[in-house]
Amino acid sequence: MEIVVSGIRSTGNLHLGNYYGALRNFIKMQKENKCFFFIADYHSLTTHPDPAMLHVNVKNVLTDYLAAGVDPEISTIYIQSDVPEVTELYLLLNMHAYMGELMKTTSFKEKARKQPENVNAGLLTYPTLMAADILLHKAYKVPVGKDQEQHLEMTRRFARRFNNIYGVEYFPEPTAYNFGSELIKIPGLDGSGKMGKSEGNCIYLGDDPKVIQKKVMRALTDQGPTEMNSPKPDYIENLFTLLNVVSTPDTVEYFNEKWNKCEIRYGDLKKQLAADIIAVTTPIRERIIDIQNDEAYLRKVTKMGAEKARESAAKTVREVREIMGFKPF
Numbered sequence: 149m150e151i152v153v154s155g156i157r158s159t160g161n162l163h164l165g166n167y168y169g170a171l172r173n174f175i176k177m178q179k180e181n182k183c184f185f186f187i188a189d190y191h192s193l194t195t196h197p198d199p200a201m202l203h204v205n206v207k208n209v210l211t212d213y214l215a216a217g218v219d220p221e222i223s224t225i226y227i228q229s230d231v232p233e234v235t236e237l238y239l240l241l242n243m244h245a246y247m248g249e250l251m252k253t254t255s256f257k258e259k260a261r262k263q264p265e266n267v268n269a270g271l272l273t274y275p276t277l278m279a280a281d282i283l284l285h286k287a288y289k290v291p292v293g294k295d296q297e298q299h300l301e302m303t304r305r306f307a308r309r310f311n312n313i314y315g316v317e318y319f320p321e322p323t324a325y326n327f328g329s330e331l332i333k334i335p336g337l338d339g340s341g342k343m344g345k346s347e348g349n350c351i352y353l354g355d356d357p358k359v360i361q362k363k364v365m366r367a368l369t370d371q372g373p374t375e376m377n378s379p380k381p382d383y384i385e386n387l388f389t390l391l392n393v394v395s396t397p398d399t400v401e402y403f404n405e406k407w408n409k410c411e412i413r414y415g416d417l418k419k420q421l422a423a424d425i426i427a428v429t430t431p432i433r434e435r436i437i438d439i440q441n442d443e444a445y446l447r448k449v450t451k452m453g454a455e456k457a458r459e460s461a462a463k464t465v466r467e468v469r470e471i472m473g474f475k476p477f
């Protein structure tokens with residue numbers, strides 16, 4: 149039973165890649181650990197979102213997580229901005245975070261290149277805020293993808309530095325949560341190796357069956373193989389990878405055989421694939437719709453989450469202040 153903190157970007161709905169890549173594993177992870185899931189809405193401010201969209205984005209992501217099975221009775225699910233303690237820890241950690249190391253961060257350099265007109269201090273100190281999110285609950289494990297490894301490395305460095313400077317063994321040095329071999333990478337239907345929001349090739353968990361059908365039917369294919377048992381080009385392999393994930397082994401076997409005999413009809417394959425994706429997403433989509441319309445439930449969940457998170461956060465901030473020398477008169 150370890151403390152796990154998982155931060156969720158508040159931009160964009162969840163897609164099949166998120167589901168198989170992480171979300172599905174969270175359902176097991178939350179039973180074996182003390183998990184904090186939060187929606188990183190403060191982080192989203194670095195790109196200046198439209199105020200009218202901020203809340204909508206948070207609501208959408210929260211709904212997707214709840215619908216997919218992250219359970220507010222087992223885990224602590226909260227909105228980052230509902231826990232103001234994080235901003236204090238962020239301020240305190242920033243005093244020991246150096247310009248040089250922040251400016252060298254890959255994500256900062258990338259963002260600075262992408263939005264040269266908005267290289268704000270929040271962008272520069274994004275890793276400190278992320279470290280604050282994690283250290284706020286003294287987490288040992290953080291489920292992150294490759295793109296977040298450097299941020300986690302910096303969190304460890306900030307934790308170590310804090311401990312060294314104040315001569316304490318207070319913060320643990322958190323490492324990546326390892327899902328083992330269960331991680332599945334979902335390819336795109338457009339021939340690209342990855343399903344992703346920036347790739348614009350996603351099947352969303354909330355997509356209507358008709359939309360899913362359309363997206364699958366549009367998947368990149370060709371004239372079909374002309375030689376028996378020939379290797380599959382990447383874009384066809386991608387369809388089989390997806391089929392492997394959502395369909396039965398018999399189905400995969402059937403279409404493999406058709407491929408090998410040069411008898412494959414992509415229309416049939418796509419119809420089957422669409423049907424099986426729809427079977428996976430339908431229960432989730434139905435829950436998304438229910439939750440979206442249940443303001444009272446969302447209010448209850450976020451209130452409960454904020455209370456639980458603030459309890460843990462307040463304790464940490466109190467102890468950190470004490471370590472740093474703040475004292476009441």
Ligand code: TRP
Pocket residue numbers: 153154155156157188191277278281282290291292296299
């Ligand atoms: N930076 C993470 C991302 O872009 C989101 C995040 C913010 C996060 N704070 C976190 C992830 C704390 C894990 C722990 O995906």
